[in-house]
Amino acid sequence: MTRQSPVTVHDKADPDTVAIRWLGHAVQLLDQRRLPAEEHWLTIEGAAGVAQAIRDMAVRGAPAIGISAAYGVALSARCADESDWQQEVRTAIDQLAESRPTAVNLFWALQRMRGVLDQCQSRTDAVSRLAETAVTIHREDLAANIAMADLAVDAMELKKPCSVLTHCNTGALATGGYGTALGVVRKLHQERLLKRVYADETRPWLQGARLTAWELARDRIPVTLNADGAAAAILAKGDVKWVIVGADRIAANGDVANKIGTYGLAVLARHHKVKFMVVAPASTVDMSVASGRDIPIEERAGDEICQFGGIRVAPEKVDAFNPVFDVTPADLIDLIVTERGVVHTPEMTGMHQLFE
Numbered sequence: 001m002t003r004q005s006p007v008t009v010h011d012k013a014d015p016d017t018v019a020i021r022w023l024g025h026a027v028q029l030l031d032q033r034r035l036p037a038e039e040h041w042l043t044i045e046g047a048a049g050v051a052q053a054i055r056d057m058a059v060r061g062a063p064a065i066g067i068s069a070a071y072g073v074a075l076s077a078r079c080a081d082e083s084d085w086q087q088e089v090r091t092a093i094d095q096l097a098e099s100r101p102t103a104v105n106l107f108w109a110l111q112r113m114r115g116v117l118d119q120c121q122s123r124t125d126a127v128s129r130l131a132e133t134a135v136t137i138h139r140e141d142l143a144a145n146i147a148m149a150d151l152a153v154d155a156m157e158l159k160k161p162c163s164v165l166t167h168c169n170t171g172a173l174a175t176g177g178y179g180t181a182l183g184v185v186r187k188l189h190q191e192r193l194l195k196r197v198y199a200d201e202t203r204p205w206l207q208g209a210r211l212t213a214w215e216l217a218r219d220r221i222p223v224t225l226n227a228d229g230a231a232a233a234i235l236a237k238g239d240v241k242w243v244i245v246g247a248d249r250i251a252a253n254g255d256v257a258n259k260i261g262t263y264g265l266a267v268l269a270r271h272h273k274v275k276f277m278v279v280a281p282a283s284t285v286d287m288s289v290a291s292g293r294d295i296p297i298e299e300r301a302g303d304e305i306c307q308f309g310g311i312r313v314a315p316e317k318v319d320a321f322n323p324v325f326d327v328t329p330a331d332l333i334d335l336i337v338t339e340r341g342v343v344h345t346p347e348m349t350g351m352h353q354l355f356e
């Protein structure tokens, strides 16, 4: 099979920090388990490989998971047998849906791809239309991130540069490019409204230490890496005016599921009168769940917290609890920014004014 050049999805994001490349016959994923030490690309030609990459967090980040899964569905049509292509693609969709439970972007993307599949009359038709839809989902996410950054910076109404604190990684590596919360950081920097970003290392997977610090250093954005436990002392100093984070699923009432540790940050922010902003595309809003109580929270292997950099640091056989998301109640959030607009949660009752 001839190797095709990457399909141009981006015209704004820095191609160096994009984590997903569509080749037409395969999808390339920058293996985020190996960053920052090594930039290694996985070339995957089937849905099962994409599902494995999501499960193993070679690709992670709610929007990036949805985009990768969409490419996985497109690849399943290319690989399907002529005699049973519809069932084979449906099976691939089901496989991808089982890869991780919390980021609703995954299920949003799969539902959209399923809708296209149901309209296809032949495998050839499915191959081209599913690929086009996956590329569109990718491009839409990038466009949403750029739009959200503009909306967020306007909503912050900054009169002078300020420092912010962020958690996990919400940059180009976690999305279709540019980033959600880190997209706002990029915009603040571009507008000369950013003093410094404090980046939580984000135990246990270290998305902050390994990915956010890597992205911001490459963009020459002033970043200070801090232990998760140092966030309280940093907010107490008074230099940080905003905590800006992403999301994996936003419930109808505005409760937000995000990386473990986000809820604690929101409590700290409220205590220290620091504004708390969530930035997430519409594909992260799940109006089918009434509140955060209904959001499935992924628990990963306890071993992930018993080791550090591949070296075991806890005694053998110790019990470990490793939920990788938590839920921040809407009343601790000052702003939720989507590409459809900004929700001011303390005054507003959830997402209804922007989503039905």
Ligand SMILES: CSC[C@H]1O[C@H](OP(=O)(O)O)[C@H](O)[C@@H]1O
Binding pocket: 060, 061, 062, 063, 167, 168, 169, 170, 171, 174, 175, 180, 181, 207, 245, 246, 247, 248, 258, 259, 260, 324
């Ligand atoms: C814009 S990424 C959203 C979200 O995804 C991350 O989780 P993970 O690294 O486990 O996929 C984190 O919660 C980010 O805030």
